[in-house]
Amino acid sequence: MVRIVVGGQINKQEICEFTKKFVGSAATVEVKNDLDAAMAMKAGQYDYYIGACNTGGGGALALAMALLGAPLCQTISMPGRISSDEEIIAAVKAGKKAFGFTAQHAEQVLPVLLKAILEN
Numbered sequence: 244m245v246r247i248v249v250g251g252q253i254n255k256q257e258i259c260e261f262t263k264k265f266v267g268s269a270a271t272v273e274v275k276n277d278l279d280a281a282m283a284m285k286a287g288q289y290d291y292y293i294g295a296c297n298t299g300g301g302g303a304l305a306l307a308m309a310l311l312g313a314p315l316c317q318t319i320s321m322p323g324r325i326s327s328d329e330e331i332i333a334a335v336k337a338g339k340k341a342f343g344f345t346a347q348h349a350e351q352v353l354p355v356l357l358k359a360i361l362e363n
Contacts, residue, residue: 250275281310299343307343
């Protein structure tokens with residue numbers, strides 16, 4: 244079973260609820276503060292980290308980048324730019340484990356990301 248932790252700076256509970264509904268019983272989903280989420284990822288307690296902030300990379304991914312390293316992290320949306328479905332799928336296939344996005348793009352990027360995670 245896939246284990247997903249929701250971090251980031253904003254809308255954590257909404258993102259968690261959306262994710263739980265989307266993945267159903269195929270994954271476990273929990274919310275943690277950024278530091279605890281990144282540390283739990285580093286410890287292997289979760290398979291994927293997702294988080295939102297206003298820029299898609301700062302508050303959404305800062306601690307994940309610091310603890311996991313930039314090669315495992317990917318911003319999939321930011322103001323003025325949303326990654327294509329193909330780019331999101333490629334990031335998951337390439338082994339990225341932490342994903343950041345802007346909260347206003349959650350309903351656009353999460354279905355693509357979550358489907359790719361479940362199929363990976």
